[in-house]
Amino acid sequence: MSLSFLLLAVAALCALSFYFGRQRAIALSGGRYSNLHSLPAHYGMYVALWCGLPALLLVVVWYVFQGSIIEAMIVSDLPAEITSNTGQLSLALNSISLIAEGNGQHLSVSPEIIDAGRRLANLQTIANAALVVVMLAVATTGIALSYRKIDPDMRARNNVERISRWIMITCSAIAILSTVGIVFSLMFEAIHFFSKVSPLEFLFGLEWSPQTAIRADQVASDGAFGAIPLFVGTLLITLIAMAVAVPVGLFSAIYMGEYASSKFRAVAKPALEILAGVPTVVYGFFAALTVAPFLRDNGAILGLDVSSESALAAGLVMGVMIIPFVSSLSDDVMSQVPQSLRDGSYGLGATKSETIRHVIFPAALPGIVGAVLLAVSRAIGETMIVVMAAGLAANMTVNPLQAVTTVTVQIVTLLVGDQEFDSAKTLSAFALGLVLFLVTLGLNVFALKVVQKYREKYD
Amino acid sequence: MAVVSQSAMTAQPSVASPKMTARDLNLSYGDNQALFDVNLDIVERQVTALIGPSGCGKSTFLRCMNRMNDTIDGVTIKGEVTLDGRDIYDKRIDVVQLRARIGMVFQKPNPFPKTIYDNVAYGPRIHGLVNSRDELDQIVMTSLERAGLLKEVKDRLQSPATGLSGGQQQRLCIARAVAVSPEVILMDEPCSALDPIATAKVEELIDELRSNYTIVIVTHSMQQAARVSQRTAFFHLGKLVEVGETDQIFTNPKDERTKGYITGRFG
Amino acid sequence: MAVVSQSAMTAQPSVASPKMTARDLNLSYGDNQALFDVNLDIVERQVTALIGPSGCGKSTFLRCMNRMNDTIDGVTIKGEVTLDGRDIYDKRIDVVQLRARIGMVFQKPNPFPKTIYDNVAYGPRIHGLVNSRDELDQIVMTSLERAGLLKEVKDRLQSPATGLSGGQQQRLCIARAVAVSPEVILMDEPCSALDPIATAKVEELIDELRSNYTIVIVTHSMQQAARVSQRTAFFHLGKLVEVGETDQIFTNPKDERTKGYITGRFG
Amino acid sequence: MTDMASLMEDRAAAKVISDNLHKPVDWDSPKIARNIKKRYAAERRFKMYGLSAIALALLALFVLAGSIGSKGYTAFFQTYVQLEVTFDAAEIDPDGTGDPAVIGKANFDGLIKQALRDRFPDVTSRQAKRDLYAIVSGGASYDLRERVMENPGLIGQTRKVWLISGDDFDMLNKGYISADVDEGSRRLNDEEIAWYDSLKSDGAVEKQFHTRFFTNGDSREPELAGIWGAAVGSLYTLMVTLALSFPIGVFAAVYLEEFAPKNRFTTIVEVNINNLAAVPSIVFGLLGLEVYLNVMHLPRSAPVVGGLTLALMTLPTIIIASRAAIKAVPPSIRQAALGLGASPVQTVTHHVLPLAMPGILTGTIIGMAQALGETAPLLMIGMVAFIVDIPGGALDPATVLPVQIYLWADSPERAFVEKTSAAIMVLLAFLVLMNGFAVYLRKKFERKW
């Protein structure tokens, strides 16, 4: 019996119990709903929740444990030479389930396994039947219990709302736990890393050369984990990106918000937003194959030595990607500046640009700062563009024509192809991840402070 | 329409040498006409009050007088508004200068989110009225003085204007308007956001300013109109129904509608 | 504090059988105390006006009376508020039902962005006051009728409430409050967003509603208080300074502060 | 000095200035006129900056789209070759059974090769024959089989049929391989080009719309490779993402905004969630690898895992957008409902959520669009794989569109270059559609209050 069918069944039961709960409440109300504590629908919902939630919970728990329980039953009957070896066991279980599904014809396995496969099929049939029976039992018990509790004075609404509030709390908890989970998993591996490499060396070292051998007999770099060159590179590319995105984004926002006709705006704004939706792989190709060669060739004409992985190319393209973040967000904040301020300025005989520069922009500044900081954290965390267009070698330079590498590039290269978290090399990716997390955290806290401090001061 | 125009004309006792005039002014927001053949003279160095029920076009008329309506999309204006005899809707008129000559104070105090000093200095700065920091200081001080605010704020000129109380903010807005030496000051319900005490202060101020400026004030409070104005104009449904000496309007209105409105029996 | 409390007590002539009472009510927003030992009785089927300068705690006190302050974080309340002798801050009280019995109308008209009909029908629906569509129709009609709005809107019950004028919206909000048959209606500056004509309509309505409901109204206009209320309470700096028959308060206030305020000399 | 005295002094001083000030400004003086001119010039410059900023941004978009489009549009067409194929009964169905099983097993590849040899009879060497066979794609025999199965009447006849060509031939026909360069530096030798010219002059070469590109899964043969597998993979992945992140995100946003007490803890949560939106996506890949693969032992390369990982990533976007939308619902609406005796939950479900829904939906769509375009985290959880079969469910191995782009971009065959760009175009089309839908929702549900 498939999961979706079970879920449908539960849903159907819920609908039924809702109906009966509601009817009973109406019957008890003696024709005047105001005799009831809550609306009839609340009573229906109450019964439905009591029917649905336990049943749903049961199905979920059952599904989580059914596999391992049946597996344990099968395993207990297998010969010891299979069960003693976990790898063998896992293969045997795979074969067994293939046989149980009827896909075993190509396998060359022992008769015990074939037997076990048959038994598995039997057990699964039994378990599924049992699940349906137990689920129905639970659901009907829930219905019966809650149905009998219905009474005009019962606080059905309060009960239903309490349950729905718990559902919301659970959801928030999941959301919060996932953030906490990220922090902790980063933290855990980073601490691991710092037990191998001193944090001081990591944070202040000037040499980065993490590609240590992944096997004992491979010769590669001896490993230096000074992350400063990465920070410098990241900063450089971010700066270039912001140098593109902030003026272009801001002026676009100003033009769209203050000068453009609504028709132009209706076309231009979504067009700009497309820039934000373009997958970053695409930007990566664009940067590596169109912009970088262009810069190199033109640099050569001017007699400049432009590296083909120049920070400039990656930064420019990243800047283009970020334009809509800056323009959309600052457009929003600038349009929130009250009309009264504009009127005040126009009323004094200011021109439009004077009004924008002296009144609207300063008033919107906190919001714009927030937008820019958000864009900065976006730029710092951006991966694909730099992976494809920036270099991998950790050059310590602030020359935008040279190749630099960034934190995210290193995270990717450190982890692709080698996913065992046991060497300083792979672990350093987590330390870098943690640094990124902390930096963006700092930026966000700062943005929040700025926004909170100046929010609606002009209102 | 002709009839209306005529009645408006009769309602309009002409004035010797008006500072500003409106002649046959019609205004529509898109298809929605908001002003019908308004004819009104504004007398120099007097306070003219515009009264009338909500939506009758008081604010709209006021905004016509310094072309603030230009900033709204889809507004069409017919007729003539003059300042010192010159049509302000003339193509050759520079709006920016015009608005400097005809200042405006709004219903809700709207100080810029800058310091008190910068708020007042804003106008003179953008119009290039001063040549030195000293001159600017002087203008700021005098303007604040005129707005009756100097005493209260002289120790904190560099603190944000948004930290002032509502009444202070409104007086700051008046100071800001005064700083560009306008000839006319338009005020759109300048006290509606203020408590009675702050209102009293602003009214006192208007009375003082009258000696130097021509003032037009929109108000929904008839008491206020009676207290501060020398002339009163009553608008109704986009038409100017009656205009005259304030005393006359309040004691002896000629039009039935005016009478109904000021005695509160109206509507 | 004891002194204040006493003065408040003396300022409070007790009433025979009050609909609602506040006893030694103290309220703080975080560390900021907004009400100090307020003792006030609300008489059934009368209009009680709360007046006082801005920030004195009128709205705060009003919100205490149907526990709307519960929705604000960090509020601590001490003292007792009763409705028909029962403490409304009792744990066993269901806030939701309490608010159905004590309706509220806010300063700014706040219709739901739904149809006019749905706005009025919302309360009866969530409280299960009706069993059929017909009954609901009836309630909606009577409520609109009571709020003096039926005539104006009966042809467009299904159009959005946000399309009504400000005064109409405010009357709709009153109709919406009336539709759940509350015993008390609290109004927080219900006319401050309205023009004089709309205000007059709402005031008229309040006067009519008085025969069925107990009404408490906050207003910053003393004229309004004088026009609509039978009893007036004057608040100052979070304290109830004086309460009594409206005529008496306005003609013969006992407290100096009250006198100062109502004659406008205050501040 | 007493206060009074100083006040008097101030007053006196002010009076002097004041009289001074009241000299009306001469608005027609040359100084003012010059100033005005300057101001208007500044105004025009400022406006120009704005216009050029937009122009610049749009230009970037245009160049980007143009460079992709110009490289990719050819992938929507495919070269076909017309050959005279003899449906030899002896080969296909020697016993004349008409049994589909027999026909299905026949060597259609042999028929095509025969047809090619017939067309160019003077090709004899083994090497040259191999080159010759490469004119037609390996996939053509499946087409031929299908055709015969559908219409067994063909057996025994000789017909001209259009057959899908091999990738090199296709590249030649599309002009990506130039006949002008030195023979050693191109994929096709002079003989092969002569064949092409001969076929072309017979009118036996033509480009047809390439439906396979939209219906096939991945393949090593560029002419057979399609995006359907990746699109289905994307669909399953996004479904999982949506199913998780939408309810969790919205409920979390509602709880945090409407119910949670506002204290230091909620501030921390808020900052944390904001921050999550800026965490590099690869870090989510790491988490997915750790939690879903190493701890929970979910299958590698499966859309469920991809979906779960991307859900973590879109969750903050949805929460932030939803909170903003909920915050934007004016408090007066809540107060109105509460004042009527609605419970907080009723207030939220009856008023706040419906009003916030457009904002929530826009945020969700933007989050989904981001997830649709995401590559980096999926690299970590094994979704960069060669997968031919169209996934049949969220547990089957699959790739997604951006990863397919990434994979094709790394394939040596020249013909994958245009496929890469074409796949990007398809992905962009989806993104534009999703964004357009967001705009539409915004417009449609926008309400005034």
Next chain:
Amino acid sequence: RDQIRIVGSSTVFPFATAVAEEFGKTTSFKTPVIESTGSGGGLKLFCAGVGEQHPDITNASRRIKKSEVEKCAANGISEITEVKVGYDGIVLSNSNEAPELDLTKEQIFLALAKIVPSKDGKSLVDNFYTTWSEIDPSLPDVKIEVLGPPPTSGTRDAFTELVLEEACDEFPAIAALKESNSDQHKAVCAGVREDGAYVEAGENDNLIVQKLEANKDALGIFGFSFLDQNGDKLQGSMINGVSPTFEAISAGDYPVSRSLYFYVKNAHVGTIPGIEEYLAEFTADKAWGDEGYLADRGLIPMDAKERETVRNAAMNLSPLSM
């Protein structure tokens, strides 16, 4: 799981996927799922253990190392079948608009090694060469800029082994180390410079190709098949006087060619359906033969005799012993 899972080399990936696709089409088994993880990464995943969650086959563009076999054994993978599939030339290539280079292994060493003999040849110093002409005046006067794979890749391993480690002993100063300090000798021979002249360009060979197209001065290191497909844009540099052509590599004349392999976990054969059939498909002449479809994709086949031996070993699943 009823589907073969393959991980490993990006070099073998195009060949393995071609076989897998054919296998999927012509048999009743599902098409194997193949992930490109790089040889080193692939072997790491492969050696993690026996069981359904671990891959069945890993591709490698170099031979499995002893250390890796031991790691496998430690994780219970005692029997591995090694299948050598053919050869791949590693080419050093540049845009064909630039002059064709004729390099020796020693020159390459001097250009790319981290530590090189000093000018006088007596001591060892950090690599100081910045242009090719500094190494040999006959070479062009352009900056040394070589785009190549990172250490996880087998191409990099093979390149180090076949070029750098072979060339290093030609320098007396380095050869001398062999006796005195063999660890350091190894490090010097295999160390690649990290000062930016050698650019680790990730595992995406096509990106390198396209970067070369855009950058006339740069050289790239990648497998022959990428040169084969892009012959109109790129040219292979001669190494020790031999150009990387199909013929030269299969004849064994081109000095930098390496064997490609894949490894099968014997324990999985029979429990994961189709592994044997996949082996059969891969080792059929129509796939890896002289005229097989893999040759079309740039695989350089072994001679018929060697193929026969490997095929027999593969079909018998003879375990690897080192």
